[in-house]
Amino acid sequence: QVQLVESGGGMVQAGGSLTLSCAASGSILNINTMGWYRQTPDTQRELVAVVLSGGTTTYSDSVKGRFTISRDNAKKTVYLQMNSLKPEDTAVYYCNVDWVLVRDQNMGAKEVFDIWGQGTQVTVSS
Numbered sequence: 001q002v003q004l005v006e007s008g009g010g011m012v013q014a015g016g017s018l019t020l021s022c023a024a025s026g027s028i029l030n031i032n033t034m035g036w037y038r039q040t041p042d043t044q045r046e047l048v049a050v051v052l053s054g055g056t057t058t059y060s061d062s063v064k065g066r067f068t069i070s071r072d073n074a075k076k077t078v079y080l081q082m083n084s085l086k087p088e089d090t091a092v093y094y095c096n097v098d099w100v101l102v103r104d105q106n107m108g109a110k111e112v113f114d115i116w117g118q119g120t121q122v123t124v125s126s
Contacts, residue, residue, distance in 0.1 A: 002026035002102055002112050004095045009120030016124070017083045022095030022117055024076040029109055032099035034071050034078035038091035038122075045094065049080060063089075085124045092119040 008020040024031060035050030049059045049069035057069050068081040078095060095117035104110045 002028060002097075002100050002115055004097060004115055004117035006093070006095050006117040006120040009093060009122050011123040011125065012085055014085060014087055014124055014126050016085050017081070018085065018122060019082065020080040020093055020095075020120060020122075022078045024097060024100070024115075026100075027103040028076055028100055029103055030101040031073070031076060031097055033097070035096045035098075036069065036078070036080045037094045037096055038089075039094065039119075040091045043091075048093070050096075051078060082122070085122075087124050087126045090122060090124050092121050094119045 003025050004022050006020060006022045008018060010018060012018055033050050033052050036048040037045050038048050039045040047060055048063055049057060049067055051057045051069045051071050059067060066084045071078045097115045100112045100115060101109050102112055
């Protein structure tokens with residue numbers, strides 16, 4: 001079983017910063033793309049940023065230049081450094097992994113797809 005545990009959300013004033021972390025746990029052999037998405041009660045879940053296993057990053061236009069995604073493969077953790085936060089960044093932020101190779105109970109390996117964390121609330125006040 002693979003789990004993603006997020007931390008680092010909270011409340012901050014506009015212009016402030018927060019760093020989100022998401023750690024993957026389980027008998028993980030390899031992880032492909034790790035990313036962050038966000039959702040509000042009025043919007044569908046949207047991509048914030050993703051980082052491929054080799055380090056290539058992609059950002060939504062709304063966060064480019066303000067947010068930085070990074071990963072530590074040894075720790076199986078992805079980070080989202082959020083600077084110059086705006087009230088419109090207020091949302092529940094979800095960590096996602098698109099593909100994981102895990103060791104199964106027979107000491108073989110199996111693929112697990114599209115895993116989500118439980119979400120962490122980020123609130124930016126004006």
